[in-house]
Amino acid sequence: MRVGGQSCSSSSSISFRKESKTTEDEDEHDSTGWPGWGFVSLVKLNLHKISKYFDGHLVLDAVTLALEKVHTLVLIGPSGGGKSTLLRIIAGLEFPEAGEVQINDERVIFQEEPLLRHRRTVGTVFQAFNLFPHLTALQNITLPLEKVHGHTPAEAEEIARQFLTRFRLEKHASKRPAELSGGQRQRVAIARAVSIKPRLLLFDEPTSALDPEMTAEVLDLIKQLRDEGRDFILVTHEMGFARQIADHVALLADGRIAESGSVEAVLEHPATAAARDFLSRVLKY
C-alpha cells in the first residue's frame, strides 16, 4: 500500500485515523488474523553520509547505506560502534550533524515539527522497555492510540485488547509494569509500538536486558512479526537470531559501516578486518 509513493508524507494523526478506518474490514478478514494489520510494504531505506558527534566525539562517520525491498535490516557490531545511535536517528530521536535519511523516498526533516510527525509513523522499542509505570499495560497501549492517533477511547481499548490477546497478555491488561515480568513488559512495549500501524518498527537491543527464557519469548514474537510481513530494523547482539530473520545485515564498527550485505555474505564471508575481528569474538562461544 505504501510502495514507492509519498503517501507517508501526510501521515498526520488525522490521515492515520482515516487509514485505520478504511483498512478495518481487511483487518478482520486478514488471513494472518493479526489485528490492525493494514499493509505490507517493501521498505526503501536510504541513509546518506550521516554523521553524529557526542561531546566532540565522532560516533557516526558519514554512514551511507542504500537498501531496497528490505523487510528486516539487522544492525550488528561492537558496543559503541554507533548502531544504536543510527537507529535513534532513523527513529527521529536524535539529530544528525550531517547527512540525510530517506524512508520510501521521503526525506526525514530534522526539525521539531516534521520530526514529531515522523515519530508518529514509526514504532520504537527500547532496550529498557520504557513503559509508563503509572499506567496499566492496557493504558500504555491506548495512550498513543487516543492522544496521538485520534482514536476514541472505545476504539483504542478494542485495538489494545486485540493485541494483548494476540500476544497472550490479556490476563495482564490491568497490571502495572512493575507487576509484569521483563518479557511481558517488552511484549507490551512491542504491542504499543505495533498497534499504531507504523510503517517501520525499530528495535533497539530489545532483549539485552532479559534473561534467556524471556529473551526467547520476545524473539519468538519478533519472528512472528517478521513472518507476518512487518518491516523492521533491529539492533541486536543475538547473532543466531540475526541469522534467522535478517534480509540484510549491516555491521557497524567505529562509526562506519564495515560490512553490509546478505546474512550469508556478512556472517560467513566478511571482507573487512574489523568485521572478521568482531565476528570471531562474538561467535567464539
Add this chain to the structure above:
Amino acid sequence: MASNEPGASPPSARVQVLNWSLAFLLAALVFYFSFHQVNYTWNWGAVYKYRQKFVQGWLATVFISFASLGLSVTIGLFFALARRSAFLPLRYLSKLYVELVRGTPLLVQILIFFYVVANAFGVSNRYLVGVLTLSFFSGAYIAEVIRAGIESVGKSQLESAKAIGLTRAQTYRYVVFPQALRQTLPPLAGQFVSLIKDSSLLSVIAISEFTLNARDVNSYTFSTLESYIPLAIGYLILTLPISLLTRHLEQRFRYET
C-alpha cells in the same frame, strides 16, 4: 511489634484502637502533670463570652487559607515551569523569585507588600493583600516542590513519550505530571499545613483572622491559656484533615517503578 516495611498489612482495628489510646493517654498524662504542677486556675467563663469572635476569626482564616492555597499552587506551577523554560529571562526571574521569597522572613514580606507594593498599586482591601502575600510566599516553596517532582521523572520516560509522538504539552499532561504528583504529595501537604499556620502572621496588618481574635480575647480577659488553647485546636481542625487526606491519596497513587 508491627512491621514497618512498606506494603506490610496494617495492624488489625482492635490493635490500632488500643495503641492509639495508649499514645493519647501518655500525651494527656504529660499535659495533666504539667498543668497540675503550675497550679493554673482556669477561667473558661470569661473566654466563653467571646466565643463568637473565635468563630468569626476561624472562618476568616479558613477563607484566607483556601484562597491562598489555590492561588499559591497556580503561582508555584507557573514558576516551576518557568524555571524549565528555554526563555532565559523567565528562567532567571523564577530563580530570583524563589531565592528572594525563601530567604526573607514572611513578616517583612507582609509589611513591604502591604505598606509599599499594595499602596503603590492602589490595592486597599487588606484581605486581598493578605491572600496575595501568602500566596506569593507559599508559591515559592511550592514551585520548588513541583520542580523537584518534575525532575524526578526519568529521562527514559521523556524519551518514551517522544518516541510515541506525544507533543511537549501532552508529555507533561500524561507522563510527567501524573508521575511527579506522587513525588510531590507529601512535601506539598507539609507546605499546605505551613501555609495555614503562617496565615496567623497576617494579624500584623490588622486582618481579623483567627490569631488576632484570640489575642484580642486574651487582652480583654487576661485568660491567656483559655484564649490560646482553642486557637491551637482550631488550627488542628484545619491541618489534620489535610494530613489524613494526603496519606489517603498517597496510597491511591502508589505504584512501584
